[in-house]
Amino acid sequence: MSSLTGKAGLVTGAGSGIGRAGALAFARRGAAVGVLDLDARSAEETATLIAKEGGTAEPIDLDISDEQSVQRAVAHLEETFGGLDFALNNAGIPSTNRELTEMSAEDWDRVLRVNLTGTFLCMKYELPALKRRSGGAVVNTASNGGLYSIPHAPAYVASKHGVVGLSKAAAVDYAPDNIRVNALCPGLTRTATFDTVAALAGADMAGQQAAATPLGRLATPEEIAAAAVWLCSPEASYVTGIALSVDGGRRA
């Protein structure tokens, strides 16, 4: 894959899991990376890991569900790096494992606010920045739960279907500006979120899910991050508006 030296971008949810792996992967290709997370300390840890490898990173704590916080972060990075070429909008939260009728409206709002509205807010401020560079690429982390249902996760499934739809809408609207927008749909990946969901499920979720996956195992965060980097790279220059499953064959 070609180098991203001279390019700059950002990753949300970069303090952990897929986001941290993504930030490291972009930096290893030579890009300067904004490392954004709700948890300031974990964002700083990721930035330190990048700096130790000789890369360029700017840690910022932000809440993607807060418009001012997103606006500030994007403006700061655009100024610091002299422009933005890509964004991996990856921060997201799982929903409590509940059936729809047992779910509170507050829980519903919380999941939709972060996963869907948060992704919208990020794009609202990133797209003008990419336009000022005469083009760029956005990847929004959805989920296989954005393509089909996951039992007892109605808010999560609805929010991730929303992320896929939002990505397609933006792909069509911003293609004339030379901006590509794609959704990334990971299958189950070993991260902190997975561990939380597995603990709630109570059974040997990792084992059961691995057995149900044609490749016989869960993904690593690095395997998902590699697809995000490809989608932002020149090699994917004709790819826009897709929802890319990276799921060990699960969807097949």
Ligand SMILES: NC(=O)c1ccc[n+]([C@@H]2O[C@H](COP(=O)([O-])OP(=O)(O)OC[C@H]3O[C@@H](n4cnc5c(N)ncnc54)[C@H](O)[C@@H]3O)[C@@H](O)[C@H]2O)c1
């Ligand atoms: N792990 C999986 O199996 C899996 C599968 C499909 C999709 N995904 C999606 O991948 C993305 C990353 O998940 P992960 O498993 O790496 O999770 P993770 O919990 O390891 O990391 C998520 C990060 O997002 C941050 N975050 C949460 N809310 C935020 C907010 N409001 N603003 C800014 N940052 C916030 C957290 O602090 C955390 O560092 C999520 O969107 C998730 O829905 C994960």
